[in-house]
Amino acid sequence: MKFMTILIAGCTLLALAGCARENPPATPTTAPAATETAAPAAPAWRDAFAVDTTTLRPEGDNPYFPLRPGHMLTYAGSEDGEPVELIITVTNRTEVIDGVTTRVVEERESKDGELVEVSRNWFAVDPATQDLYYFGEEVDMYHAGRISGHEGAWRSGVEGARFGLLLPGAPRVGDRYYQEVASGVALDRAEVLFVTESFTISAGSFTNCLRTEETSGLKANERGYKIYAPGVGLLKDGALLLKSMPR
Numbered sequence: 001m002k003f004m005t006i007l008i009a010g011c012t013l014l015a016l017a018g019c020a021r022e023n024p025p026a027t028p029t030t031a032p033a034a035t036e037t038a039a040p041a042a043p044a045w046r047d048a049f050a051v052d053t054t055t056l057r058p059e060g061d062n063p064y065f066p067l068r069p070g071h072m073l074t075y076a077g078s079e080d081g082e083p084v085e086l087i088i089t090v091t092n093r094t095e096v097i098d099g100v101t102t103r104v105v106e107e108r109e110s111k112d113g114e115l116v117e118v119s120r121n122w123f124a125v126d127p128a129t130q131d132l133y134y135f136g137e138e139v140d141m142y143h144a145g146r147i148s149g150h151e152g153a154w155r156s157g158v159e160g161a162r163f164g165l166l167l168p169g170a171p172r173v174g175d176r177y178y179q180e181v182a183s184g185v186a187l188d189r190a191e192v193l194f195v196t197e198s199f200t201i202s203a204g205s206f207t208n209c210l211r212t213e214e215t216s217g218l219k220a221n222e223r224g225y226k227i228y229a230p231g232v233g234l235l236k237d238g239a240l241l242l243k244s245m246p247r
Contacts, residue, residue: 045189045217047178049133049165051126058094058103060125062132064167064210064228066090067103067125073233077240082112086240088233097122097135098157115142122156123166130169134179136161154182161185167228171195171210178217187217190226199227199235203242206235 060067069092077084086109093104102122109117122135136155140147156163161182168175171192180186190212197209206229216222227236235242 043174043176045176045178046165047181048162049131049177051129051131051133053098053100055126055128056100056124056133057127058101058124060127060130062125062130062167062169063230064171065123065132065233066231067105067123067132069103071233071246073246074243075234075237075240076243077238079111079239084240085110086237095122097155098163100124100135100163102135115145117141119152126169131165132167132169133163134166135163136180136182152186154180154185156181164188167210168192179214184218188214189217190214193225197227199229201235201241203235203244206230206232209235 058067059069067090069090071090073088075086075088086107089106089108091104091106094101095104096102102124105121105123107117107119107121108115117139119137119139121137123132124135125132136158137153139150139153141149141151154161159182164179164181165177166179168177173192173195175192176189178187178189180188191214192210193213194211195208197211198205198207199209200206208230210228210230212226212228214224214226224238225236226234226238229235232242232245
């Protein structure tokens with residue numbers, strides 16, 4: 001910063017007028033630079049869950065996924081211009097996975113009337129928190145009526161795979177968690193976007209819905225959105241919508 005010199009005019013001893021001094025000019029100042037506030041960092045993705053697995057149960061009620069045998073939901077939509085149907089059924093079967101008795105939930109997907117995938121997923125719920133944990137899945141891919149592969153299959157406790165959190169019992173906006181923890185095979189994860197959304201489809205109108213964004217730790221460009229209704233379950237999965245209310 002450059003300061004200005006204060007000039008003082010000389011005066012003679014015989015002058016009747018007193019000496020006059022110029023007022024010094026104001027010293028220029030520079031406004032302090034605005035301090036930029038960095039946006040808060042997004043919370044880390046949770047991939048480990050502090051839960052006593054001996055307390056997990058194969059039946060119970062997560063607010064957004066009733067884990068009750070017989071609960072069945074049917075979805076319809078289109079992918080690549082072809083009609084798609086997905087049926088999710090909570091079966092009466094259980095299976096012990098990684099030391100935990102889990103409930104088998106079957107998903108059957110058909111495209112243009114032809115079966116393309118059947119998966120048997122293993123879930124267990126924490127009765128204290130209503131958190132719903134995902135222990136893996138068996139997958140049968142179909143082509144022309146025959147099993148053609150098992151892409152995406154994994155099991156907690158095998159080859160380093162660990163169970164993930166499918167749905168928290170009390171989700172909060174900003175929650176980020178892995179649903180599958182199977183390195184190199186399945187690393188799906190979800191972030192909670194809304195917990196009070198309203199959503200209307202042909203099956204009905206719903207309030208206080210949960211919306212999540214799902215991404216993959218394996219495929220950077222893979223992204224999808226799901227909407228869940230309390231007491232009902234999944235309403236929207238990408239292009240698929242719930243056809244009717246469960247009976």
